[in-house]
Amino acid sequence: MADTSTRIAPPHLGEPYLLTPGPLTTSLATKEAMLRDWGSWDDDFRAMTLEMRTRLLDMLGTGQGDFDCVPMQGSGTFAVEAMLASFLPKDSKTLVLANGAYGKRSVQTLEYLGRDHVVLDKGDYLPPRGEEVAQILADDPAITHVVAIHCETSSGILNPVEEISEATYAAGRKLLVDSMSAFGAIELQPSEIRYEALVSSANKCIEGVPGFGFVIARKSELEAAKGRSHSLSLDVHAQWAHMNKTGQWRFTPPTHVVAAFLEALRAHEAEGGVQGRGARYTSNRDVMVEGMRKLGFETLLKDRWLSPIIVTFFCPADENFDFDRFYQLMKDKGFIIYPGKLTIVDSFRVGCIGQMDEHVMRKVVEAAGASLKEMGVTDATPPAIALEERAKLAA
Template sequence: DVILASKLNGAGDEVYIEADENNNLKNMSKQKEELNSISAELVGLTKLSYATFQRLCDEANTLFQFNQTIDYEYGLVKISEKANVYVHKLDNLAWCEVDDEDHWARATTIVYPIIKAREGIPHTVKRNILLNPGPATTTDTVKYAQIVEDICPREKEFGETMEFISAELTKFVGNPEKYTTVLFGGSGTAAVESILSSVIDNGTVVIINNGPYGERMCKIAEIYGLNYLEYKSSAEQAIDMNDLEIFIKKISTNVSYLALVHCETSTGLLNDIEQIGKLCAVKNIEMIVDAMSSYAAVPIDMQKMNISYLAASANKNLQGMAGVSFVIANKARLEKTEQIKPRNLYLHLYDQYRYFQMNKQMRFTPPVQTMYALKQAIIETQWEGIEKRYERYSKSWTTLTDGITRLGLTYLVPETHHSKIITSIIEPSHKKYNFDIMHDFFYKQGFTIYPGKIDKLETFRIANIGDITYREIERFLHLLEQYLNGLKGE
């Protein structure tokens, strides 16, 4: 006797399931408050033995005698008190119920494309677990989305693909009426450089440097000759908001912009952009955010957080392929940059935006196949949901940090302001330790790890993003324990 169940899909009108420790049915209801805990969502397919079916009929007949009617979910709960009904949960099941137009829109734009993509996979690709901070481990459906018929990117059909990508990337963080996404072929740094070189006029920009990627912003500003001031902060601790405000107050010129990294990829530090956004709002400062390692994982609301420009890329939490970066901009702010004299050609943000608005094309040749992979990655992100994705990442992070602590290692950034996306770990102090040797040990087992990037600190980094779960992190920890035990034996 089996009930088919799935993870919660958030489509509305769900029937929630409560199961016991053996995954047997305890309760089922559309009202969350009627359950002690929620294990899964009812799909609507149930397999019963004939004897159990008879019990279900008997239960219904008893209630009919008292002029009561029941739905079959209630009947299953009643008979489960006498016979076990197993709840078979499939977390990755692509399905939906269609009761109304909203359900139908979700079915046609998200669920059916996922089903078709899965059906189109000829075979499973060798699975490597990338624990580096991007590119991330991808699904087979994202990989195979690149295998399409050749097409000229100037065709209307491909323009519609890019329109979809631009609109859906915007919706993850803002209202498309107020915000827009501008696409570039290139790494994430291309998007950051596009913003800094295109939107800052003669005003002063404060750049928060609390890691190598904040430092990279300073280098870009230096190359373009921008009027910038560097605010240095700890690579491990939260930004001191009072100190930052005092720093800005002491600046003799009018500060027009503030730029910072949301999640510092070198350590995992998560800066509080909402609080910094409030400070910028009070002082009428436009905030620029490098969200490369946070976008599509940590929930972001550009309007609420007062973000004017946000930079991200396809190959991290979106779980797409490397080669596409993008800027999500406040339309009203972006329109005002038209009069700023261009400092470059390829990365000029306003020109790229205006050309796309007029022609539904990029000015220069886009990475065509990578765009198809990005479209599929967006659909899969919509299917999982950003909050659910972050829950999955967070569970992997907790598994990681608990494991390395058990093994006697420590990590830099405390939990209170950790992104739970990438972790900088202090290297073992054993005299025989060598990162390259450890990297090769893991690489042979199908795992890729990454060196540290903090000056004067000997660290290595582990990211828990991409198409992985806490199970892969457990396997990594098992291998790490083997490696560390090998050092002790030498």
């Protein structure tokens, strides 16, 4: 991994680090890129849009010629809905692989769209496996598509997309990937893992700011999507066709966000692209997890399933531990963490992405240790039920 000690600077103007899965801590250069106004129809901004689309396609490596990139205004969820509505025919049937909030959100989206679907619900924190997908597809020949979440940030689990893809295409079906929190840091090259489309967002691993998402899809799927969407503003085909014809977005684009994203894309390339970014995040995770475990904290997931994006920790059983106070103490020390989403036991999450390196993560651990002391917590071991739950998940 490249040396980041001189590149990663403290947040601007005393801001706390955002230890969340996006929005996240951005560089000063990315922030400064938003200080100029841009005309949405101007040639300069059209050139910026083209450069952005080209750079995103370059991340696919070999095989990118079959794909095109379509940015879509709005949050990541807007882009996910746009992908599902545009690439799932009205008479399709979709298998949704759910193991957390974002798989369930895709299910909810399909319910709104009136698209037929079935769900493999693994609970909140177990990965869907290739053999399970293969069996469901064999049992139900009406299924035409599979939807998978690349990194489920409810738990921090990195789902096995490669084996899911193999099972999907071995059965003659198509795969759509929600890579919202993984694209840009974890390889997803179509020459290695087959899929029809993926969706991600500006404010995740590429370290831009919120304001738009993007769909990267096979041109054949984009062409077939004409007239399929339920929505004027979320029609991926219409956006793609208009953008390729005019160089412009159909409706007012988030100009300042695009300018910031371009700066972030250039920094991403300078860091070594997907491999360089992923290596830093992996180092962040390893340093932070090792330090937190030394304090007595336990991770929800075994090492095999830990993503380099965000990590879930069980709350300590110590009666002096109170998450709300822990959160505030961490914030006072310059670190904003993330509440957990477990239903059986209390937990919290610590993000590994954004403008942070291993030196920052060591300070995160120091802050956690100091916060425990201030609370009078002498033991960060979780309750027995938490470890019992993890044992079930690992079974």
